[in-house]
Amino acid sequence: MAKINILELLSACKNLAEESGEIITSVFKSGDLNVQMKGEDDPMTQADLLSQQHIIGGLNNLWSDLIIVGEESCEIPKTDKIPSINSLKQYENELEKKQPEFLSLDTKDLIIFIDPLDATREFTNGRVGCVMTLIGISYKGKPIAGVIYQPFVDADGIASKESSKWVGRSVWAVVGLPVVGLKDKRAPEDVGKVILVTTASHNNQQVEDAINKIKPDKLIRTGGAGYKTLMVIENLADVYVFPTVGTKLWDICGPHAILLAINGSLTDPFGNEIVYTNDPKKIDNKYGVVITIGDHQKYINLLNQK
Numbered sequence: 001m002a003k004i005n006i007l008e009l010l011s012a013c014k015n016l017a018e019e020s021g022e023i024i025t026s027v028f029k030s031g032d033l034n035v036q037m038k039g040e041d042d043p044m045t046q047a048d049l050l051s052q053q054h055i056i057g058g059l060n061n062l063w064s065d066l067i068i069v070g071e072e073s074c075e076i077p078k079t080d081k082i083p084s085i086n087s088l089k090q091y092e093n094e095l096e097k098k099q100p101e102f103l104s105l106d107t108k109d110l111i112i113f114i115d116p117l118d119a120t121r122e123f124t125n126g127r128v129g130c131v132m133t134l135i136g137i138s139y140k141g142k143p144i145a146g147v148i149y150q151p152f153v154d155a156d157g158i159a160s161k162e163s164s165k166w167v168g169r170s171v172w173a174v175v176g177l178p179v180v181g182l183k184d185k186r187a188p189e190d191v192g193k194v195i196l197v198t199t200a201s202h203n204n205q206q207v208e209d210a211i212n213k214i215k216p217d218k219l220i221r222t223g224g225a226g227y228k229t230l231m232v233i234e235n236l237a238d239v240y241v242f243p244t245v246g247t248k249l250w251d252i253c254g255p256h257a258i259l260l261a262i263n264g265s266l267t268d269p270f271g272n273e274i275v276y277t278n279d280p281k282k283i284d285n286k287y288g289v290v291i292t293i294g295d296h297q298k299y300i301n302l303l304n305q306k
């Protein structure tokens with residue numbers, strides 16, 4: 001049975017996500033987004049397609065039997081790309097002590113979830129700060145590693161309108177290893193406040209009900225599932241709630257792994273764990289998601305009060 005080292009797999013994913021960032025910024029600069037509607041309020045652009053093709057094409061060149069679930073339904077043309085598998089090698093000794101089984105995972109129990117471009121709607125109308133590429137690695141139904149790549153930001157992850165500042169930023173984690181490069185970004189005036197972040201473009205009655213139940217001190221509405229989860233990860237928000245169908249497993253797997261690595265939580269609004277599967281009937285987060293960095297049960301209780 002084929003075995004995979006998580007650090008080699010994540011190194012390849014990180015390399016491919018970073019290169020997808022270049023694809024995404026160059027499509028954006030060209031102005032030729034070629035927006036197609038997959039459904040009501042569900043756009044896809046040339047950048048979503050090319051990014052997914054680049055990532056899956058690269059992974060296929062290294063591991064032909066990997067199970068991959070990508071957001072877009074498209075052909076994957078053969079590429080010459082051989083992704084780097086060695087960029088995280090320095091973490092091998094530490095991982096061997098903490099999660100030795102991760103150095104030799106059964107391929108058949110791995111599923112890779114790819115959102116080649118999260119926040120497509122914002123990408124199409126120029127609000128590119130929330131755009132990111134999300135790659136999550138699940139093992140036996142649970143997220144164990146992930147990478148998110150923000151193309152339109154400086155090295156600190158600050159969004160910029162000026163293309164000269166777009167150096168991009170990767171945030172990656174393996175559950176069980178310390179997370180590299182994350183900062184607590186809570187503003188001093190927001191310490192002690194409850195900050196809730198939710199959708200800017202898919203508002204509905206359930207979202208309003210959830211806000212009324214949690215009664216946050218501050219409410220932020222912005223785009224992208226990855227962007228909102230990163231806000232929780234960096235302590236810019238306490239809770240991200242989207243209590244209804246809309247996001248899919250590829251929107252949350254990578255961010256979920258990074259969240260778990262810093263002891264955060266992601267469940268459905270009833271507090272049930274998400275099961276990562278490639279069963280197309282179970283790809284929707286049909287009850288929605290609740291994402292926190294602490295006090296998870298408090299928010300679940302508030303959401304379920306009568």
Ligand SMILES: Nc1ncnc2c1ncn2[C@@H]1O[C@H](COP(=O)(O)O)[C@@H](O)[C@H]1OP(=O)(O)O
Pocket residue numbers: 041042071115117118119120121198199200201202222223224225226242245246247248251
């Ligand atoms: N109704 C929907 N149809 C398709 N994708 C959705 C829907 N609702 C949410 N999403 C996905 O979840 C992300 C977060 O949603 P929101 O910004 O409303 O909070 C969106 O950027 C989109 O990901 P994507 O852009 O990768 O298609």
Ligand SMILES: [Mg+2]
Pocket residue numbers: 042043044071120
């Ligand atoms: Mg989409």
Ligand SMILES: [Mg+2]
Pocket residue numbers: 115117118119225250251
């Ligand atoms: Mg998405």
Ligand SMILES: [Mg+2]
Pocket residue numbers: 048071115116117118119120
């Ligand atoms: Mg997407």
